[in-house]
Amino acid sequence: MKTTHAALAEKFIANTAQTDWHDRTLWLVRQKRDKAVHTLPEWEILREWASQIKNHTLSQLSEYLSEFEQKAKANGIVVHWAADAEEHNRIIYKIIRKHNIQNIVKSKSMLTEECQLNKYLEQKGIEVVDTDLGERIVQLRKEPPSHIVLPAIHLKKQEVSETFHRYLKTEKGNHDPQYLTEAARQHLRTKFIESQLAITGVNFAVAETGGFVICTNEGNADMGAHIAAVHIACMGIEKIIPKARHLAVFLRLLARSATGQPITTYSSHFQQPGPGQELHIVIVDNGRSKHLGRKDFRNSLKCIRCAACFNTCPVYRKSGGYSYHSSITGPLGAILNPNTDMKASADLPFASTLCGSCSHVCPVKIDIHEQLWKWRQVIVAEGYVSRKKKTGMKIISFVLSRPSFYRFSGKAGRWIMRTFPFLLKNKLNPWFHSREMPEAPKQSFRDWYLKHKP
Amino acid sequence: MKVALFIPCYIDQFYPQVGIATLQLLKRLGCRVSFPLQQSCCGQPMANSGFATRSKGCDNNFIDNFKHFDYIVAPSGSCVLHIKEHLKSETHPEEAAHIRGTIYELCEFLTDILQVEYIKASFPYKVGWHNSCHGQRGLYLSSMSETVSPEFSKPERLLNMVRGLHLSIPRRKDECCGFGGIFCISEEALSVKMGTDRIKEHELNEVDYISSADVSCLMHIEGILKRNKNNIKTIHIAEILNSKL
Amino acid sequence: MLSKEKILQVVAANQPEFVPLPEMNHGCLIEYSDLCAQFKTASENVGATVQRINDIQVLKEELKKEAEAGRFIINTIAGLGTINKQATLLPAARLNQLEKVYIKGTIGVAENAAVWVPESNMLNRLLPFIAEHLVLLLEKKNIVTTLHEAYQRIDISTAGFGVFIAGPSKTADIEQSLVTGAHGARSTKVYILE
Numbered sequence: 019m020k021t022t023h024a025a026l027a028e029k030f031i032a033n034t035a036q037t038d039w040h041d042r043t044l045w046l047v048r049q050k051r052d053k054a055v056h057t058l059p060e061w062e063i064l065r066e067w068a069s070q071i072k073n074h075t076l077s078q079l080s081e082y083l084s085e086f087e088q089k090a091k092a093n094g095i096v097v098h099w100a101a102d103a104e105e106h107n108r109i110i111y112k113i114i115r116k117h118n119i120q121n122i123v124k125s126k127s128m129l130t131e132e133c134q135l136n137k138y139l140e141q142k143g144i145e146v147v148d149t150d151l152g153e154r155i156v157q158l159r160k161e162p163p164s165h166i167v168l169p170a171i172h173l174k175k176q177e178v179s180e181t182f183h184r185y186l187k188t189e190k191g192n193h194d195p196q197y198l199t200e201a202a203r204q205h206l207r208t209k210f211i212e213s214q215l216a217i218t219g220v221n222f223a224v225a226e227t228g229g230f231v232i233c234t235n236e237g238n239a240d241m242g243a244h245i246a247a248v249h250i251a252c253m254g255i256e257k258i259i260p261k262a263r264h265l266a267v268f269l270r271l272l273a274r275s276a277t278g279q280p281i282t283t284y285s286s287h288f289q290q291p292g293p294g295q296e297l298h299i300v301i302v303d304n305g306r307s308k309h310l311g312r313k314d315f316r317n318s319l320k321c322i323r324c325a326a327c328f329n330t331c332p333v334y335r336k337s338g339g340y341s342y343h344s345s346i347t348g349p350l351g352a353i354l355n356p357n358t359d360m361k362a363s364a365d366l367p368f369a370s371t372l373c374g375s376c377s378h379v380c381p382v383k384i385d386i387h388e389q390l391w392k393w394r395q396v397i398v399a400e401g402y403v404s405r406k407k408k409t410g411m412k413i414i415s416f417v418l419s420r421p422s423f424y425r426f427s428g429k430a431g432r433w434i435m436r437t438f439p440f441l442l443k444n445k446l447n448p449w450f451h452s453r454e455m456p457e458a459p460k461q462s463f464r465d466w467y468l469k470h471k472p
Numbered sequence: 473m474k475v476a477l478f479i480p481c482y483i484d485q486f487y488p489q490v491g492i493a494t495l496q497l498l499k500r501l502g503c504r505v506s507f508p509l510q511q512s513c514c515g516q517p518m519a520n521s522g523f524a525t526r527s528k529g530c531d532n533n534f535i536d537n538f539k540h541f542d543y544i545v546a547p548s549g550s551c552v553l554h555i556k557e558h559l560k561s562e563t564h565p566e567e568a569a570h571i572r573g574t575i576y577e578l579c580e581f582l583t584d585i586l587q588v589e590y591i592k593a594s595f596p597y598k599v600g601w602h603n604s605c606h607g608q609r610g611l612y613l614s615s616m617s618e619t620v621s622p623e624f625s626k627p628e629r630l631l632n633m634v635r636g637l638h639l640s641i642p643r644r645k646d647e648c649c650g651f652g653g654i655f656c657i658s659e660e661a662l663s664v665k666m667g668t669d670r671i672k673e674h675e676l677n678e679v680d681y682i683s684s685a686d687v688s689c690l691m692h693i694e695g696i697l698k699r700n701k702n703n704i705k706t707i708h709i710a711e712i713l714n715s716k717l
Numbered sequence: 718m719l720s721k722e723k724i725l726q727v728v729a730a731n732q733p734e735f736v737p738l739p740e741m742n743h744g745c746l747i748e749y750s751d752l753c754a755q756f757k758t759a760s761e762n763v764g765a766t767v768q769r770i771n772d773i774q775v776l777k778e779e780l781k782k783e784a785e786a787g788r789f790i791i792n793t794i795a796g797l798g799t800i801n802k803q804a805t806l807l808p809a810a811r812l813n814q815l816e817k818v819y820i821k822g823t824i825g826v827a828e829n830a831a832v833w834v835p836e837s838n839m840l841n842r843l844l845p846f847i848a849e850h851l852v853l854l855l856e857k858k859n860i861v862t863t864l865h866e867a868y869q870r871i872d873i874s875t876a877g878f879g880v881f882i883a884g885p886s887k888t889a890d891i892e893q894s895l896v897t898g899a900h901g902a903r904s905t906k907v908y909i910l911e
Contacts, residue, residue, distance in 0.1 A: 028661035037665070043893050045644070052617060058828075060745045061620040070739035077736040080729035087721075099721035151899060152890035168890065175892045195894035203900060210900070211809045227874040237846045237886040237901025244843040245809045255728065260738065262873050266864035267741075269881075270829075280759060280829030281864075281883050284846075284901065290877035292842050303724045311731030330618065332648045336665055369659060371652025371666075372520065373605035378618035391520065398522030411523045418481065418513040419529020425512075428485040448660040453667075453695025456486040463484045463491035467507050 023369035027337035040172065041335040047168075048329040050278025051379070058270075067267050069383035072320035075258055076310065082225040082258045083301065089228025093290045096298045103133035106302045110135065110217065110250055111142060113298060117248060119214045123206075125232070125239035126150040127219025128166050128323060129252050129302060131345045135217075146217065147209045149238040151202050158185045164339025164347060167276050167325040172338055206238070216242030220253035220299070221322070222268055226261045229289035230299070233272060233282040240286050250298040251288070255306050256319040268322060271381035275324035305358045314392045318353050320382040325350070327376035327386055333369055342366060349376045353389040356397065364402035367393035425464065432458035475503045476538050478546035478575070481513040483687050490687055493714040494547040494578055500714075501586055505545075508537035516554040520653040524558065531559055531568070539567040543585065544575040547710045549607025549686050550653075552577045556611070577611055578710055579685050583626045588633075595715045596636030599707075600679035601628065602670065602693070603646045604686030613685060617646050627685050627709055634712060642673035651692040667696045674704060681707045743865055752827045752860045753909060759830035763884030764897050765905040769857075773797070776854065776908055780819060792819045793840045794854055805840040809847065818848040822882075824867050825860040825907070831881035832907060833871055842878050846886075851902035853882065856910050 031037050055061045075082055087097045100106035106129075114122070122139075124130065124146050136146050136157075148157040152169035156162065158181050163169030170178065175193040182188040188201045218239045223230040230251060232239045243249045259268065273279040291297035310316050328334050328348035339347035344355045344363060352370065355363035367390045376386040397403065417423050435442055435458035443450050461469075475498060479491040498505045514534060515527030534555065538544050546552050555575050561568040582588045607613040607627075614625035631639050650656065650666025657663075671693060674682050682697075682704060684690050690706040697704055749755040757767040770776065773796055780797055783790050791804050797819060820839050822832035832853050836842060845851050861867050873879055886901030897903060 024659045024662070027659060031661050031665050041669070046893065056620055058620070058747055060747060063745050067739050067741055070736070073733075073736045074738045077733050079732050080725045083725060083728065099724055101720040101723055105720060149900065150890070151888045155890065168893070170890050171893070173892075175894075178891050195891040196896050198891055199888060199896040199899060203898065206900060207813060211813055224873070229873060235886070236888050236899035238899070240842075240846040240880070241900050244841075244846065255724065263865070263868045265873075266868045270864055277889075279763065279883075281763075281826075281831050281881065283763070283882065283884050283886055285831065285881040287873045287876070287879045289874060289879070292878065301724075303720075303727075307724055307727035307731055310728060310733075313733070316731075316733065332650070332666055333659075333662060336669070337662055368522075368654065371605065371648050371650060371655045371663075373648035373652070374609035375605070375616075375618055375646075375648070378609060378616055394520070394522035395524050399525070403522065407521070411518055411521060411526055415515075415518050415523065415526040415529060418515070418517070419527075419533055421510040421512045421533060424481065428481070432485060448657045449695065451660055452664040452699060453692065454698035456691050456694065458486065459488055461488060463479050463488035464507070464509065466488050466492060467495070468509075 021343055022365045023337070023341050023343070024365070026341035026343065027369070030338045030341055031336065036174070037336055039174070040338060044171065044329045044335045047277060051275055051326055051329065054274040054278040054280060064267055064271055065381055065383055068271055068381055069320065071259060071264050071267060072382050075260060076316060076319060079255065079258065079310065082260060083255060085225040086223055086228055086258055087301070089225070090299060091228070093228045094297070095228065095291065096296065098298060098300045100300055100302045100304070102304045106133045106252065106300055106304065107135050107138040109300050111139065113248065113250060114144060114215060117214065119248070121209070121212045122146045122215045122217065123149050123209055123213040123242040123246065124217040125219065125234060125242055126153055127217070127252055128346060129219055129254050130217065131163065132304065133302070147206070149206050149209065149242060150234070151199060151236060154202060154206065155181060162345060165325060165328055166323055166346065166348070166350070172340065210241045210245050213242060213246045215248045215250065216246040217250050217252065218243055220251050220257050221272070222259050222265060223253055223257045224262050224265065225258055227289065229287055231265060232286045232288065233269070233284065235283045237284050240284060243288070244292060247294070248296045248298070249291070250300060252300045252302060254302050254304070272322055272324050275326040275379065275381040309357045312357070315353065315357065315389055317384050318350070318389060320384055321350060322382055324381055326379040326381065330375045330379045332373065333371065337369070342369070349386050349390070353386055353393060356393050360397060360400060361402055364397050367397060425462070428462055473503055474542045475505045476541040476544045477505050477507045478511060478538065478544050478551070479507070480546060480548045480551040482691070483548065486691070487687050487708070490547050490708040490710055493708070493710040494545070497710055497714040498545065501582070501588060506541070511537045514551040514554045515558070516551060517653060519554065519558055531561060534559060535561055535564055535567050535571060538571050539564070542574065543581065544571065545578055545581045546575070547578045547685070547687065547708060549577045549604050549611050549613060550688055553606040553610035577607055577613065577685060579613055579626045579630055580611060582630060588630070591630065591633045591713055593633070593713050593715050594635035594717055595712045596717060597680040598638040598640055598678065599631065599712065600640045600642060600674035600677055600682045601631070602649060602682055602684040602689055604684050604689045605648050607685045608646055630709065630713060637712065640674070640677040640679050642670070642677065644673065649689045649693055651689050656692055663692070664696060667692050671696060671702065671704070679704060681705050683707050683709055683712060685709050746863055746865060747828065749827050749862060752862060753857055755827040756825050756830060756860050756909070759827065760884065760907055763830045764887060765830060765884040765907055767907045767909060769909045769911060771911045773910060783817065788816050789814050790817045790819070791815060791844060791848070793838065793844065794819050794821045802840070805844065809843060812843060812847045815848045817850040817852060818844045819852045819854065820845055822853045822855045823859060824870055825855045826864055826867050826881070827860055828863045829883055831864070831883040833867060833879060833881055835876035835879040837876060845880065845882060846901040849903055851882070851885070851905045853905065853907045854910065855907055
């Protein structure tokens with residue numbers, strides 16, 4: 019049976035305590051974001067600038083990509099192009115083989131998650147150590163991240179403690195985050211020091227300079243990239259920004275939106291390979307160029323992966339990342355995934371009340387909730403809805419567009435509700451499962467109006 | 473001023489008292505109000521389910537009913553937003569545009585067009601306010617917590633004119649209740665969870681009523697309240713503004 | 718090179734009509750009456766400590782004392798004393814024992830406590846991250862209001878590597894409890910030279 023968001027959400031909610039914790043914790047992150055953005059009178063102007071810079075960039079993307087490649091090469095960086103996930107993985111594998119590399123560390127990159135790089139390399143007998151604390155936790159547990167910025171937000175410290183006890187030999191029952199983080203630090207320091215290859219993501223690639231910026235709080239990207247002899251940075255084609263000065267706009271927005279920090283601890287600007295190092299960039303398409311051609315949806319390529327839309331979304335907060343059954347979860351996943359696999363993601367644009375909070379926290383002004391609405395139209399047009407729903411809609415639209423039919427059905431419906439309440443008050447009616455039906459009045463407003471008309 | 477009253481289908485059928493209150497209130501405030509008799513639905517149930525192509529019949533019927541008025545007023549932010557954003561007509565584009573530009577949700581019509589400063593109403597209860605998302609983030613009936621802008625709320629301004637009313641704002645002042653149209657059926661469990669959590673906040677504030685500018689949110693909240701035998705009642709803002717208790 | 722051409726071709730075909738860059742008038746940006754005080758507040762908010770000094774001598778003596786105590790410290794600032802170039806080039810396994818590093822920052826940003834450190838100042842890219850404790854020296858006159866101003870003053874293309882550092886390494890990946898000292902420096906102290 020196909021697992022849908024609704025079914026997975028229901029499963030998640032069954033654990034009320036965990037759901038409430040998840041909801042409260044992410045709401046707290048949203049509040050930290052609010053506090054941070056309200057200190058800047060220019061916040062809305064920054065969002066507008068960011069949005070316009072990204073709109074501009076998308077309109078000149080091929081030119082900026084070419085400029086970036088040319089400048090990056092001049093900086094001594096090796097540039098690769100990957101049409102899809104498979105090619106991205108193959109390129110990285112080839113570099114690994116060329117240097118006969120054994121020890122690989124990776125900092126957070128949603129792109130490598132999207133490409134399933136770890137799994138690919140694992141099948142070739144190569145282990146990749148994720149070094150972001152949250153990512154390491156879920157990696158040890160053989161789980162995917164449930165949130166793009168807070169990968170282990172679905173876990174309680176007790177669960178992390180058990181995992182660390184098992185794999186890192188920490189004390190059983192010691193749940194102290196400070197203690198557990200220290201254990202991870204020591205464990206991963208060894209991995210960093212032994213590493214021969216560091217894989218990282220890219221937050222921003224600057225066309226003007228041919229360099230790129232990586233933002234972390236932990237410092238794991240830097241620990242990897244500066245120790246290993248080879249550094250591979252993976253980026254989607256949409257990571258480009260035109261000028262170095264535009265970094266100011268995006269760095270001001272990113273961390274404030276993500277966690278409420280004024281900036282991440284480290285904003286590392288890589289321009290050239292380090293002494294004796296090799297620096298590679300893999301520029302990945304994987305459906306993005308096609309997405310760019312979808313007028314109604316290209317806007318989502320502006321995303322800077324801050325996850326503010328996750329933290330604000332009541333559906334995400336109360337249903338958890340895994341209910342989105344894809345590598346990019348949350349409202350963002352719901353608008354990105356249908357582009358690459360509409361059938362598997364057909365339920366995701368419906369996992370929303372269209373409350374619109376996402377579009378208004380978005381630092382680059384992506385019209386997320388409007389895209390959710392538009393994806394619904396596309397998904398229906400392409401036939402990815404059940405026949406039952408289609409027939410139902412046919413009947414409803416037939417009735418509602420014919421006033422006399424509508425009045426007749428309304429009257430009949432209310433009469434049925436009053437006379438045979440059990441017809442609607444049963445298990446087959448999802449409304450009635452946990453909610454009472456509205457009382458059916460004897461007369462409609464129109465009936466009343468006709469009687470009392472002036 | 474020729475004002476047409478648009479009473480969305482589910483209000484017409486299940487909450488006639490909201491339509492009555494809206495009509496009486498507008499008349500008291502001096503409007504010449506008509507109720508076009510062949511109206512039915514705005515088409516939102518189809519469109520939000522992905523069947524916008526099937527709302528053509530509703531669109532045409534809506535245009536036929538409402539094309540000859542200065543203003544159209546409805547006690548539902550959600551339906552008004554739908555018309556504003558999606559009412560289309562291949563044959564009568566100008567009439568559709570006229571309607572999109574002149575349709576108002578009740579609160580904004582009172583504050584922006586009628587510029588009401590005084591309402592003779594009294595409602596001696598503690599009322600928890602629920603911002604409906606479409607009214608707030610779609611029609612900008614009030615400022616929202618997401619953006620950095622001066623705070624305002626058109627419904628709160630109106631409720632503050634009501635004698636005896638004690639307004640109560642929940643901690644998460646603009647969190648969705650989980651109704652969401654088709655969502656309340658397709659994601660039943662989550663929808664109920666969201667509604668239950670909203671109610672909890674109002675319970676903490678010991679409110680007598682939960683009120684909103686959207687009946688759809690209230691219908692969902694009411695359903696949960698009644699199932700749990702909760703004493704809190706729901707009431708639409710039009711009923712409060714038309715109240716002389 | 719097949720993929721490159723293919724990607725660029727599809728992108729060129731699918732990209733929307735030209736949209737201009739926004740005019741970014743900096744007149745709307747936040748201002749602070751006391752940049753140094755704001756920098757200090759912002760630093761404390763991100764977990765860094767700040768000490769204002771009038772004389773570089775304070776730092777020189779601290780460094781000297783630590784060296785005499787036989788601790789593994791690296792200084793990269795010319796004005797503070799000798800720089801042991803050999804030490805900066807030690808392998809990572811050895812630098813893993815590094816207790817403290819002294820590095821000069823070129824720009825401090827008042828709005829967010831970020832300090833710009835170009836590669837030329839850190840001598841080895843790894844140092845600010847691998848050291849247990851990081852000490853940054855910043856001249857008061859180099860504190861600017863926002864990142865916009867910072868990027869006007871620095872040219873990122875001239876350094877092979879450069880980093881904005883705001884506070885110590887941190888994480889909240891376990892239940893959102895903030896813990897400092899994730900992978901990088903456990904503490905960051907900024908000396909502001911008046």
